[in-house]
Amino acid sequence: MSKPTILVTGGAGYIGSHAVLALYDAGWPVVVVDNLSNGSREVVPDEVPLIETDIGDAAAMRAVLKEHRVGAIMHFAGSIVVPESVTDPHFYYRNNTVASHALLGAAMEAGVRHLLFSSTAATYGAPETVPIDEDAPTRPINPYGWSKLMTEQMLRDVAATGAINYGALRYFNVAGADPKGRSGQIGKGATHLLKVACEAAVGKRSHVDVFGTDYPTPDGTCIRDYIHVADLAAAHVLALEALIADPAESFTFNCGYGRGTSVLEMLEMLDRVNGTPVKRVLGPRRAGDPPQLVAANRRLVERLGWQPRFADTGTIIESALSWERRLFQKEAAVCA
Numbered sequence: 001m002s003k004p005t006i007l008v009t010g011g012a013g014y015i016g017s018h019a020v021l022a023l024y025d026a027g028w029p030v031v032v033v034d035n036l037s038n039g040s041r042e043v044v045p046d047e048v049p050l051i052e053t054d055i056g057d058a059a060a061m062r063a064v065l066k067e068h069r070v071g072a073i074m075h076f077a078g079s080i081v082v083p084e085s086v087t088d089p090h091f092y093y094r095n096n097t098v099a100s101h102a103l104l105g106a107a108m109e110a111g112v113r114h115l116l117f118s119s120t121a122a123t124y125g126a127p128e129t130v131p132i133d134e135d136a137p138t139r140p141i142n143p144y145g146w147s148k149l150m151t152e153q154m155l156r157d158v159a160a161t162g163a164i165n166y167g168a169l170r171y172f173n174v175a176g177a178d179p180k181g182r183s184g185q186i187g188k189g190a191t192h193l194l195k196v197a198c199e200a201a202v203g204k205r206s207h208v209d210v211f212g213t214d215y216p217t218p219d220g221t222c223i224r225d226y227i228h229v230a231d232l233a234a235a236h237v238l239a240l241e242a243l244i245a246d247p248a249e250s251f252t253f254n255c256g257y258g259r260g261t262s263v264l265e266m267l268e269m270l271d272r273v274n275g276t277p278v279k280r281v282l283g284p285r286r287a288g289d290p291p292q293l294v295a296a297n298r299r300l301v302e303r304l305g306w307q308p309r310f311a312d313t314g315t316i317i318e319s320a321l322s323w324e325r326r327l328f329q330k331e332a333a334v335c336a
C-alpha cells in the first residue's frame, strides 16, 4: 500500500524539521505548514513543499489538507517558551490551544483521521515522584503546560466520538541535532540549557547562567531527562504507523530515556566534548522550574518497539555542538 501524505505543522522548527527528515528518509510524502515565526526555510529539504501560513487559519488549512490529499497530521506548531507563557498567557492559549482547535476543525472537515500531537512533560507540573509515568497527575504549573494539556483534552474528547484517533507524545527535554548535520536548533533568543551552553562554547555568549544551586538534588541543580531529537523523530514515525494501523486506538506516551542528568553534569560533559571549559555563573532559581523531571518510558518502548540510537549524553552534546559550530561559521561568513 502506498504511503499517505503527512502534513507536518511547525516543520520548519527544531523538532518538526527532524520529524520531516525522518519521514523523508523513510519515503513518506510530506508537506510542511509553518508561519516561520520561529522556523527557518533552510532546515526543510528542497523537495518538501513548505507552505507559509498560520495553522489558526482554518480556511487556509482546509485548502492545504485537500490540495495535498493529506492522510495524517504531525502537529508541532506552537509557542514554546515557559517564562513567556507566564507573562503573555493570552497569546499562549491562542497560539497553542485555539490554533490547535482550528487545525482540528479543518482536519475533521477534510476527513483527516489521524493526528499526532507534540505534548510536553510540562503537563505534569512539579511531580511528587520520579520517574513519572503517564498516569501521574497532570497539574501544570505554567500557562504553557495548561495550553498543551487543554489541547490533549480536546483531542481525547473528539477521539471518543470516533472522528479521529490521536497520539499525544509528552516530550521531556529535547536536545542535540541531526547526526547528518541537516538540521538543528536555530530559534531566535535561545533559552534551552544545551543550546545556550553550546552558544557559549563557540563564543556567541560570554557564559552560562546556572539557575539555582539549592535544589534538593545531589549537586543542587535541576535534573532533566535529555532526549536526542533524532531518537524523538524516530518515535514519531513509529507512532504515526501505529495510529494508521489501528484507527480505533489513541495513546499518550512519555518520550525520554528514563535517565536524569543535572545542569552541572551537562556542563561538565560539554567541557569534556569541547576540550575547553565554558564559564558558569551560579545564580538564583528561575521561576517555574521543577527540581526533577525524568520519564518512565516503558509504554513508548513496549507499545511502539522504540529503540533509541543516540542516547549517550556525549553523543547528544557532540551533535548539538557541531551544529552550533556550523551555524557560527555560516554567520561569520555572512558578516565578513
Ligand SMILES: NC(=O)c1ccc[n+]([C@@H]2O[C@H](COP(=O)([O-])OP(=O)(O)OC[C@H]3O[C@@H](n4cnc5c(N)ncnc54)[C@H](O)[C@@H]3O)[C@@H](O)[C@H]2O)c1
Residues within 6 Å of the ligand: 009, 010, 011, 012, 013, 014, 015, 016, 033, 034, 035, 036, 037, 038, 039, 040, 053, 054, 055, 056, 075, 076, 077, 078, 079, 080, 095, 099, 118, 119, 120, 121, 170, 171, 172, 173, 174, 175, 187
Ligand atoms: N523543545 C523542547 O524541549 C520541547 C519539549 C516539549 C514539547 N515541545 C513541543 O514540540 C513542538 C516543537 O517545538 P520546537 O522546540 O521544535 O519549537 P520551534 O519553535 O523550533 O518549532 C515550532 C515551529 O512552529 C512554528 N509555528 C509557531 N506557531 C505557529 C502557527 N500558529 N502557525 C504555523 N506555524 C507556527 C514556528 O515558526 C516554528 O517553526 C512544540 O509544540 C513544543 O511545545 C518542545
Ligand SMILES: O=c1ccn([C@@H]2O[C@H](COP(=O)(O)OP(=O)(O)O[C@H]3O[C@H](CO)[C@H](O)[C@H](O)[C@H]3O)[C@@H](O)[C@H]2O)c(=O)[nH]1
Residues within 6 Å of the ligand: 080, 082, 120, 121, 122, 171, 172, 173, 174, 191, 192, 193, 194, 196, 208, 209, 210, 211, 212, 222, 223, 224, 263, 286, 289, 293
Ligand atoms: O541558561 C540556562 C538554561 C536552563 N537552565 C536550567 O536547565 C534546566 C533545563 O532548562 P531548559 O530551559 O533547557 O528546559 P526546561 O526543563 O525548562 O523545559 C523544557 O523541557 C520541559 C519538559 O522537561 C518542557 O517540555 C519544555 O517545553 C521544554 O522547554 C532547568 O533546570 C533550567 O533552570 C540553566 O541553568 N541555564
